[in-house]
Amino acid sequence: MLLADSRLPAGAHVSSNALEAALRDGLRRDEVGAYLASRQVTVTRVEAGTAVLARHLALTCAPEELAPALAALEAEWAARTPGRAQREITRVLGDGLRRLADVLWPGAIPPVAAGAPPRPRPVVLGLVAAAAGLPAPELVRLVAYDDAQTVVAALLKLEPGDPRAGAALVLEACAAMEPLVGPLAALQDPVLLPSAGAPQTEDWAEAQSALPRRLFRA
Amino acid sequence: MTRIAVERAAGPVRLHLAPGLLQPRLVSRGGTSAQVALVASGATLLGGDEVAVDVEVGDGCTLGIEDVGGTVAYESTGAPSRFDVRIRLGVGARLIWRAHPFVVTDGADVRRRTAITLGEGAALLLRETLVLGRTGERGGRLATALEARSTSGTPLLIEHLDLDGASPRPGVLGGHRVLDTALLLGRRPPEAPVDPADPVGPRVLHLEQPGAIGRALGASAHATDVAAMMESWAPAVGAGEGGA
Numbered sequence: 001m002l003l004a005d006s007r008l009p010a011g012a013h014v015s016s017n018a019l020e021a022a023l024r025d026g027l028r029r030d031e032v033g034a035y036l037a038s039r040q041v042t043v044t045r046v047e048a049g050t051a052v053l054a055r056h057l058a059l060t061c062a063p064e065e066l067a068p069a070l071a072a073l074e075a076e077w078a079a080r081t082p083g084r085a086q087r088e089i090t091r092v093l094g095d096g097l098r099r100l101a102d103v104l105w106p107g108a109i110p111p112v113a114a115g116a117p118p119r120p121r122p123v124v125l126g127l128v129a130a131a132a133g134l135p136a137p138e139l140v141r142l143v144a145y146d147d148a149q150t151v152v153a154a155l156l157k158l159e160p161g162d163p164r165a166g167a168a169l170v171l172e173a174c175a176a177m178e179p180l181v182g183p184l185a186a187l188q189d190p191v192l193l194p195s196a197g198a199p200q201t202e203d204w205a206e207a208q209s210a211l212p213r214r215l216f217r218a
Numbered sequence: 219m220t221r222i223a224v225e226r227a228a229g230p231v232r233l234h235l236a237p238g239l240l241q242p243r244l245v246s247r248g249g250t251s252a253q254v255a256l257v258a259s260g261a262t263l264l265g266g267d268e269v270a271v272d273v274e275v276g277d278g279c280t281l282g283i284e285d286v287g288g289t290v291a292y293e294s295t296g297a298p299s300r301f302d303v304r305i306r307l308g309v310g311a312r313l314i315w316r317a318h319p320f321v322v323t324d325g326a327d328v329r330r331r332t333a334i335t336l337g338e339g340a341a342l343l344l345r346e347t348l349v350l351g352r353t354g355e356r357g358g359r360l361a362t363a364l365e366a367r368s369t370s371g372t373p374l375l376i377e378h379l380d381l382d383g384a385s386p387r388p389g390v391l392g393g394h395r396v397l398d399t400a401l402l403l404g405r406r407p408p409e410a411p412v413d414p415a416d417p418v419g420p421r422v423l424h425l426e427q428p429g430a431i432g433r434a435l436g437a438s439a440h441a442t443d444v445a446a447m448m449e450s451w452a453p454a455v456g457a458g459e460g461g462a
Contacts, residue, residue: 022388022389027388027392031388034387034388034389035388035389037387038387038388038389038390039389042389042390075372075373075426076373076376078373078425078426078427079366079373079374079375079376079425079426079427080373080376080377081426082375082377082423082425082431083423083424084423084424087426193376194378195363195376195377195378196378196379196380197377197378197379198389198390199379199390199391199397199433199435200388200389200390200391200392200394200435201389201390202421202423203421203433203435204389206421206423207421
């Protein structure tokens with residue numbers, strides 16, 4: 001519950017999940033639901049799978065094996081996340097969550113090797129899930145909810161409307177992930193992390209990082 | 219299966235060319251390099267057809283492939299058609315493949331697989347133009363799976379796309395019918411000067427490992443500037459340049 005709360009002091013409010021760039025590129029308000037559904041089965045699916053795998057590694061690896069196993073998982077995630085801006089913001093948000101986790105679940109997040117970038121958010125989330133006893137299917141649903149809620153919260157700031165309609169959008173988006181919860185929750189091998197590209201979303205994410213007079217960083 | 223293999227020999231490079239549904243023809247060769255044209259025999263992919271192309275570039279060799287004509291996938295009669303490409307690059311090997319558009323007509327159901335293995339210091343530049351439908355069509359189904367790893371297993375780019383012209387999805391291709399891509403692996407692309415007055419053009423996605431995707435979403439295959447980006451990146455792959 002705590003992890004799904006956008007008021008958690010982990011910096012997630014700086015992201016619109018590229019919605020701001022999408023709206024400027026002509027995405028209509030009545031297409032936001034379809035955008036959310038596309039995200040769920042593409043980029044969010046990759047994030048959820050990454051989180052599940054991090055949780056699995058934390059629960060099964062010997063302590064000295066965990067850091068290299070996480071590095072290999074992060075390489076698989078990065079190879080499925082082609083945009084530099086997207087990887088950067090996911091690492092910035094991951095580091096925000098890591099700072100919080102270091103207080104709430106000390107020792108849950110192994111430090112990265114010297115010179116390595118911060119762990120991406122789904123990896124940190126998976127490690128926290130392992131420490132907090134969150135089951136894998138709930139972790140997938142948490143990632144799904146978090147992604148949709150981020151977009152909808154941004155929508156209400158960018159194009160104010162009825163917040164109840166926003167809540168309905170979040171519910172519909174989470175339903176789009178539901179058929180994938182089982183297969184994602186069962187993942188154990190980082191090499192088998194699903195890939196599901198969304199070229200327009202990746203384009204918007206890069207555009208967002210260079211948007212003039214933007215409200216959101218991502 | 220169509221096979222194109224190049225390896226070092228005493229004198230000019232040795233080539234192994236075997237025809238399949240696509241026919242390789244030698245254009246030229248030298249001490250470490252060769253140029254091959256790939257001719258589509260029939261240039262069509264029908265339901266159930268399976269095209270397989272195997273490309274192997276030996277240590278220190280450079281291969282250029284030019285497609286002669288694009289490929290059109292027609293309506294499937296129940297069975298999906300397949301287009302499988304396997305690319306293996308040896309140590310310091312280089313491949314530039316200027317592929318022509320791949321058109322998926324209404325009712326077609328195509329699976330494309332591209333498996334790439336890069337040896338140490340190898341570089342690849344590959345054009346891929348996916349077109350949903352001919353003029354006036356929305357296009358059929360296209361599932362692509364591109365997996366590129368180094369010989370040691372390091373993942374370079376893993377990208378699966380699930381496209382269906384009959385049900386376009388915002389965030390995937392949106393209303394666009396063309397996904398035009400220049401893929402560079404094994405080298406960082408030259409930094410292009412950004413012209414803020416003219417932001418239109420292919421988006422460059424810099425990969426985590428050395429490499430980049432130059433990509434444009436468009437309404438027609440002729441309207442993108444990916445061909446120009448491809449040529450601006452080619453020197454980074456070319457012999458003696460770019461570094462390993």
